[in-house]
Amino acid sequence: MTSLLRKFLPSPSPKSPKNRDDGDDYSVEYSFAVEYSGPPVSHDIPLVVPIDFDRIPTASVVVTASMLSNLSLPVVQPFSKSNLLRNKLSRELKPGSKADISTNLASHSGELGLIDVEEGIPKVSHGIDSSGTLGFSDSRDDSQELSGSSEVEEDLRDDGEVGLDLDEGESCSRALSPEIHSIEGEEDCISVATRESSDVGRELTDHYDPEIFRRRASVKKGLCNRCNQRKQFTKKVVCIVCGAQYCGNCVVRAMGSMPEGRKCIPCIGLPIDESKRGSLGKSSWMLRQLLSDSEVKVVMRFEISCKANQLPPRLIHVNGKPLCHEELVVLQTCRNPPKKLRPGKYWYDKVSGFWGKEGEKPCQIISAQLAVGYQISLEASNGDTNIRINNRKITKAELWMLQLAGIQCEGAPHFWVSADGSYQEEGQNNVMGKIWDKVGIKLVCAVLSLPTPPKGTNPSGEEVANPANGVLPNFLQQKTLHKLLLVGCDKSGTSTIFKQAKMVYNVPFSEDERQSIKLQIQSSLYGYLGILLEGRERFEEEWLTEMRRKRSDEPGPSRSCGNINEENIYSINPRLKAFSDWLLEVVISGNLDSIFPASSREYAPLIEDIWKDKAFQATYDRRNELHMPLPRIANYFLDRAVEISSTDYDPSDTDILYAEGITPSNGLASMEFSFPKSTQDSFMDAADQIHQNDPLLSFQLIRVHASSLGENCKWLEMFEDTDLVLYCVSLTDYDQFSDNTNGVSSNKMLESKKLFESIVTHPTFHQKNVLLILNKFDLLEEKIEQTPLTQCEWFHDFNPVISHNQSSTSSSYNNPSLAQRAFNYIAVKFKKLFFSLTGGRKLYVSRVTGLEPDCVDEALRYTREILKWEEEKPQLTLHESSSCSVNASSYS
Numbered sequence: 001m002t003s004l005l006r007k008f009l010p011s012p013s014p015k016s017p018k019n020r021d022d023g024d025d026y027s028v029e030y031s032f033a034v035e036y037s038g039p040p041v042s043h044d045i046p047l048v049v050p051i052d053f054d055r056i057p058t059a060s061v062v063v064t065a066s067m068l069s070n071l072s073l074p075v076v077q078p079f080s081k082s083n084l085l086r087n088k089l090s091r092e093l094k095p096g097s098k099a100d101i102s103t104n105l106a107s108h109s110g111e112l113g114l115i116d117v118e119e120g121i122p123k124v125s126h127g128i129d130s131s132g133t134l135g136f137s138d139s140r141d142d143s144q145e146l147s148g149s150s151e152v153e154e155d156l157r158d159d160g161e162v163g164l165d166l167d168e169g170e171s172c173s174r175a176l177s178p179e180i181h182s183i184e185g186e187e188d189c190i191s192v193a194t195r196e197s198s199d200v201g202r203e204l205t206d207h208y209d210p211e212i213f214r215r216r217a218s219v220k221k222g223l224c225n226r227c228n229q230r231k232q233f234t235k236k237v238v239c240i241v242c243g244a245q246y247c248g249n250c251v252v253r254a255m256g257s258m259p260e261g262r263k264c265i266p267c268i269g270l271p272i273d274e275s276k277r278g279s280l281g282k283s284s285w286m287l288r289q290l291l292s293d294s295e296v297k298v299v300m301r302f303e304i305s306c307k308a309n310q311l312p313p314r315l316i317h318v319n320g321k322p323l324c325h326e327e328l329v330v331l332q333t334c335r336n337p338p339k340k341l342r343p344g345k346y347w348y349d350k351v352s353g354f355w356g357k358e359g360e361k362p363c364q365i366i367s368a369q370l371a372v373g374y375q376i377s378l379e380a381s382n383g384d385t386n387i388r389i390n391n392r393k394i395t396k397a398e399l400w401m402l403q404l405a406g407i408q409c410e411g412a413p414h415f416w417v418s419a420d421g422s423y424q425e426e427g428q429n430n431v432m433g434k435i436w437d438k439v440g441i442k443l444v445c446a447v448l449s450l451p452t453p454p455k456g457t458n459p460s461g462e463e464v465a466n467p468a469n470g471v472l473p474n475f476l477q478q479k480t481l482h483k484l485l486l487v488g489c490d491k492s493g494t495s496t497i498f499k500q501a502k503m504v505y506n507v508p509f510s511e512d513e514r515q516s517i518k519l520q521i522q523s524s525l526y527g528y529l530g531i532l533l534e535g536r537e538r539f540e541e542e543w544l545t546e547m548r549r550k551r552s553d554e555p556g557p558s559r560s561c562g563n564i565n566e567e568n569i570y571s572i573n574p575r576l577k578a579f580s581d582w583l584l585e586v587v588i589s590g591n592l593d594s595i596f597p598a599s600s601r602e603y604a605p606l607i608e609d610i611w612k613d614k615a616f617q618a619t620y621d622r623r624n625e626l627h628m629p630l631p632r633i634a635n636y637f638l639d640r641a642v643e644i645s646s647t648d649y650d651p652s653d654t655d656i657l658y659a660e661g662i663t664p665s666n667g668l669a670s671m672e673f674s675f676p677k678s679t680q681d682s683f684m685d686a687a688d689q690i691h692q693n694d695p696l697l698s699f700q701l702i703r704v705h706a707s708s709l710g711e712n713c714k715w716l717e718m719f720e721d722t723d724l725v726l727y728c729v730s731l732t733d734y735d736q737f738s739d740n741t742n743g744v745s746s747n748k749m750l751e752s753k754k755l756f757e758s759i760v761t762h763p764t765f766h767q768k769n770v771l772l773i774l775n776k777f778d779l780l781e782e783k784i785e786q787t788p789l790t791q792c793e794w795f796h797d798f799n800p801v802i803s804h805n806q807s808s809t810s811s812s813y814n815n816p817s818l819a820q821r822a823f824n825y826i827a828v829k830f831k832k833l834f835f836s837l838t839g840g841r842k843l844y845v846s847r848v849t850g851l852e853p854d855c856v857d858e859a860l861r862y863t864r865e866i867l868k869w870e871e872e873k874p875q876l877t878l879h880e881s882s883s884c885s886v887n888a889s890s891y892s
């Protein structure tokens with residue numbers, strides 16, 4: 001296999017475009033914005049496939065005139081066989097649609113109805129001759145696909161990027177000439193699609209410069225580009241222009257004082273490789289080893305703010321228009337500029353400030369009314385609903401958002417939404433409300449990954465952007481948010497993990513959350529009381545039955561004389577009895593939540609009386625004999641029943657942690673956090689910790705209750721942009737049963753297995769890795785001594801060989817406890833299941849042991865490591881948290 005990388009270099013100058021018919025294998029093509037206005041064109045023009053030689057697969061399919069009759073969007077697509085076909089067959093160009101077209105300007109401009117030739121940018125591309133090697137030889141023949149496709153293979157290169165290789169000597173080499181040409185002038189650019197983690201397959205446009213091209217072509221992969229050594233090359237510094245890598249010994253000599261950040265000296269002054277924009281300002285480990293902290297900061301500041309590294313405005317398209325310098329300035333200096341602005345195509349709703357990538361849902365709300373780009377198009381976000389906001393068809397996620405906010409969407413309404421979120425229907429003059437005032441809207445948006453308006457004015461005292469003092473303007477800060485979806489069966493402990501995370505990462509509970517948890521605690525308290533009162537009734541009946549039996553056994557006349565004195569330790573006075581009867585009725589009817597704790601003020605004095613009553617205390621002493629078991633945590637609250645039932649009760653953090661649930665609906669909850677500085681971090685060395693405490697790296701933890709996922713987990717669709725799924729399993733479920741929706745009792749571990757299967761095989765999570773959190777390990781340690789794991793049929797072959805002569809010196813590693821072996825066994829069971837269901841994906845495992853907030857720290861820090869590994873695409877095949885390693889041989 002010969003890599004295209006080395007084989008092909010740029011095409012001829014745009015100033016002398018070669019005509020396709022002259023027999024040459026390549027031609028220079030031009031790209032410009034066009035608005036299609038005529039009937040379908042049927043010129044016989046072969047498809048052109050521009051190829052970026054440096055970052056293959058970066059080739060884009062460019063539409064030619066003859067394809068316009070059956071293809072409109074998106075004109076430039078990442079190169080892939082299926083993309084080519086799908087787009088060709090399924091789209092239709094309607095008059096009025098705009099597109100970027102590349103074609104041979106010289107011969108076809110007139111017939112295409114071009115409107116914006118002046119913005120035209122020459123493109124480097126290779127024409128494919130009509131016999132068809134890498135494309136459609138004749139667009140009228142739909143059956144002809146990539147006829148050369150068998151020679152094209154995706155190949156994972158050693159640097160982790162996907163490359164495109166061709167078989168040596170195959171027909172592609174006929175079509176693509178290895179001849180070297182160059183293009184002059186700064187205006188030149190080539191179309192590329194990079195494989196950034198979040199932008200896979202998305203089109204970006206890279207600056208083209210022959211010097212950069214030459215430099216990139218001469219970069220030695222896998223070696224230090226100065227000393228040519230390979231050894232000790234795992235950590236390196238990479239030039240942000242040409243991609244050359246340098247080892248620790250050579251970096252400073254190769255890069256000098258780094259006045260523009262990490263660039264080798266000849267690259268200084270050249271524009272950066274756009275696919276590396278995301279790493280601007282993020283220092284590497286190696287650099288931190290070589291330079292002092294303050295030096296690293298200065299270099300990183302240069303890297304972010306120097307002129308040569310700024311975004312070229314033309315590479316940003318807004319509503320179809322490549323920006324000019326002034327527009328980019330307007331965009332970047334407005335009050336709420338787009339975050340993470342990279343080369344690409346965006347849509348912008350000037351009325352509401354909604355902003356998104358072309359063909360995608362909105363990702364941000366920026367300042368409204370900016371004079372930037374053309375008018376927005378109906379299809380800007382590729383919305384597949386009939387509902388419009390400000391003349392844009394909205395996406396499904398936005399429709400869900402409106403519906404969850406209680407906004408009527410029946411009858412395909414067309415809303416006008418202004419910058420403050422007030423909305424009205426088209427043709428009507430009255431404002432119907434404000435979207436952002438709706439209850440729970442922030443949570444809904446967070447969960448659906450939709451933007452909410454940025455916070456209001458800067459409170460005084462907040463630092464104002466000033467690169468001189470190290471504070472960068474918003475647009476230079478690129479915050480990365482990783483989404484973690486936390487899900488599990490009933491009582492698996494997801495809400496506890498969520499609350500633990502809030503506490504350990506100092507995310508305060510809002511007043512609303514505290515109030516709702518307070519009501520939850522009070523309501524549960526009445527539930528626990530109900531269980532105890534039911535027990536009291538039973539104990540009293542048992543006592544009376546026993547007394548009657550004793551009486552009947554007594555010989556002689558006393559048997560019939562007089563009634564039994566029914567007064568006993570379990571008797572309560574009529575007032576308490578009336579309350580008890582009523583409460584039991586409420587518990588049985590399942591209406592507890594609707595009655596309590598709204599009316600708890602009324603009942604608080606009764607609770608005090610009940611709690612002090614000897615009958616109740618006698619029952620409480622026998623709480624282990626109750627038919628309906630009290631949750632473990634009940635004691636904690638019952639011991640403070642009087643305090644909790646009072647109206648001025650204010651739950652402590654521990655109360656909140658022990659409470660059941662987070663929100664009244666017990667459904668969705670979301671929080672954003674970042675990892676605070678930690679003195680001990682088992683996963684990284686000290687230098688990495690500095691990097692990891694980066695405030696721009698944050699995480700969103702979304703907890704969703706299994707019952708909110710709907711039939712066949714259909715609502716998982718809402719979480720498509722999850723970065724990692726955290727699936728929570730309670731280790732104590734193996735001997736527990738619950739009634740499923742059909743009223744059939746089933747083992748809870750098997751239920752958990754079933755939900756796990758549905759989630760990991762759900763199409764939304766196709767290709768997503770999963771972290772399995774095995775929870776309540778502390779309870780497993782107690783339980784497994786009493787109840788064998790084999791109670792669950794899935795674990796029938798758990799048969800640990802325990803060494804009984806544990807010496808005091810043998811470590812738990814050499815001689816794991818029964819619970820540890822059970823943990824390992826269960827982890828392997830899930831791993832095997834996962835592997836059989838998903839093939840190549842990875843299941844990571846961690847555990848949580850207890851209710852202390854920091855019990856979740858390790859599992860959550862592990863998620864950060866997993867995401868880092870994923871980004872770096874390591875060669876490892878099996879990852880385990882060091883403290884939770886799963887060893888299949890530890891059980892037999």
Ligand SMILES: Nc1nc2c(ncn2[C@@H]2O[C@H](COP(=O)(O)OP(=O)(O)OP(=O)(O)O)[C@@H](O)[C@H]2O)c(=O)[nH]1
Nearest residue numbers: 490491492493494495496633661776848849850851
């Ligand atoms: N001892 C101990 N108890 C735990 C642990 N994790 C959760 N619990 C308890 O287990 C019970 C269920 O936990 P939750 O966090 O409410 O579970 P859930 O997944 O939210 O379940 P739902 O109530 O169905 O939403 C609560 O009483 C928790 O206090 C743990 O690691 N150790």
Ligand SMILES: [Mg+2]
Nearest residue numbers: 491495660661
């Ligand atoms: Mg709960």
